[in-house]
Amino acid sequence: MFNPEIFFQALVNGLLMGAVYGIAAVGLSLIWGVLGVVNLAHGSFIILAAYIAYVFFSAAGAPPLLTAPIAVAMGFAVGYLLYKGVGRKVVTLDPSTSLLFFFGLSLLISNSILNIWGPDVRGIPWLIQSLELGGTRIPIARLIALVSTIISFMLLYMLLQHTYYGKAIRAVVANRVGAASVGIDVDNVFAISMGIALGVTFFSGTMISLVNPFTPSSGDGYLMYSFASVVLGGVGNIIGTLLAGIFMGLVESLVGVYFSQSISPAVAFIILVIVIMVRYRGGR
Numbered sequence: 001m002f003n004p005e006i007f008f009q010a011l012v013n014g015l016l017m018g019a020v021y022g023i024a025a026v027g028l029s030l031i032w033g034v035l036g037v038v039n040l041a042h043g044s045f046i047i048l049a050a051y052i053a054y055v056f057f058s059a060a061g062a063p064p065l066l067t068a069p070i071a072v073a074m075g076f077a078v079g080y081l082l083y084k085g086v087g088r089k090v091v092t093l094d095p096s097t098s099l100l101f102f103f104g105l106s107l108l109i110s111n112s113i114l115n116i117w118g119p120d121v122r123g124i125p126w127l128i129q130s131l132e133l134g135g136t137r138i139p140i141a142r143l144i145a146l147v148s149t150i151i152s153f154m155l156l157y158m159l160l161q162h163t164y165y166g167k168a169i170r171a172v173v174a175n176r177v178g179a180a181s182v183g184i185d186v187d188n189v190f191a192i193s194m195g196i197a198l199g200v201t202f203f204s205g206t207m208i209s210l211v212n213p214f215t216p217s218s219g220d221g222y223l224m225y226s227f228a229s230v231v232l233g234g235v236g237n238i239i240g241t242l243l244a245g246i247f248m249g250l251v252e253s254l255v256g257v258y259f260s261q262s263i264s265p266a267v268a269f270i271i272l273v274i275v276i277m278v279r280y281r282g283g284r
Contacts, residue, residue, distance in 0.1 A: 005135045010257040011250065016142035018249020019149045020207050022242035024222055025229035026153070027201030033236020034173055034193040035091050040102040042226055043219025044109035045198060049075065049205025050214045051113055054122050057209075063126045064210040065144060068152075068203055075202030080195035087194055088187060106219070114216040123213035145207040152203055153242060159196070160238070169193050173236065221265065228272040 028042045039045075049071045056062040056070070090098050127140045160166035171179040172189045180186050208214065208222070229248060233240030248271060256264035 006257060008134075008136050010253045012136050012138055013142075014250035014253030015246060016139070016146050016249075017211070017253065018246035019146045019242075020204065020211060020245075021222075021225045021229060021249050022245025023149045023153060023200065023207065024204035025226035025233070025241045025245045026156070026238050027197045027199075027204065028223075028226045029230045029233070029236055029238055029241040030197035030200065031194060032230060034169060034197075035087075035190055037091055037095075037098045038102065038227075039197075040099060040223065041106035041109060042201060043221070043223030044106040044113075045075070045078075045201045045219075046205040046208060046222045047214055047216065047219040048109055048113060049202035050209035050218075051117055051122070052202075053206040053209040054117075054124060057124045057126065064124060064206040065148065068148065068206045071202040071206045072199040076195040076199040078195075078202075079198030080191050082198075083191040083194040088190065091190065110216050110219065117216070119215060121213045121215050122209075124209050126210065139211070142211045145211050148207060149204075152200070153238075156196070156200060156238065165189070165192055221268075224272075225268045228268040228275070231272060232275050 024046055027045075028039055031037060031039045031042075052071055052074065053064045053067045056067045057064065086101075090101050093101070127144065129140050131138045131140060131143070160169060168179070168184050168189050169192070171182075171184060172186055176186055179189075212218075225245070225248060229241050229244040232247070233242070233244030248268060251271065252264045252267040255267055
């Protein structure tokens with residue numbers, strides 16, 4: 001028999017987690033859309049940020065909400081320097097070679113995390129209480145992650161739409177040669193784009209540390225969710241990507257409640273396969 005309380009609880013859980021999936025995917029969408037490369041190290045960067053938040057919480061008692069701005073700055077610096085160091089060469093390589101580079105970078109990050117913190121499951125026990133509204137329980141930590149995600153996305157959207165660098169990024173995406181001909185430093189725009197993308201990625205890592213436990217290998221799952229969200233929402237389309245992440249969170253939650261928790265992690269794979277099949281058939 002249909003139980004509305006269970007249904008609404010599943011919707012709330014899906015919305016709260018879907019927002020985190022969505023903001024995590026936005027970083028991947030930006031790099032893919034602007035630089036034209038698929039960052040297979042995306043999930044590893046997310047988990048690296050989660051461990052950074054864990055260190056701040058363990059050493060100084062700083063909650064992820066306070067760590068997030070620091071993580072964003074660190075992510076921007078990593079992305080900017082990564083592009084200036086080797087990224088400008090990687091984007092000129094053929095797709096298979098660039099994939100190998102980011103795959104190797106992912107292994108480097110994951111194994112470094114494993115060697116430093118070990119394989120144990122980590123988590124941040126901050127604000128573990130829940131609110132109850134009409135029989136629906138809302139974890140406070142996940143609610144904070146949702147609000148923080150909405151605010152950060154709005155700031156990102158304003159940055160891309162209403163600032164010089166945002167307009168320069170959109171100009172380069174639209175016509176790289178034309179942008180260069182009017183004096184835009186395309187190389188620097190790429191570096192800033194990678195910095196912004198990893199800043200968003202590191203932010204999502206701090207939010208994930210707030211709502212879910214994690215291990216050095218947890219990044220693989222978030223990479224798949226991000227990849228599926230980008231494919232579903234559109235490469236470079238940050239609004240579509242965010243909404244796709246929310247959709248996937250909702251579907252995952254509903255599948256876990258009405259079918260089986262054991263198959264809910266496969267939702268990303270199933271949705272990804274369906275979207276690719278539909279688009280491929282449409283292309284024919």
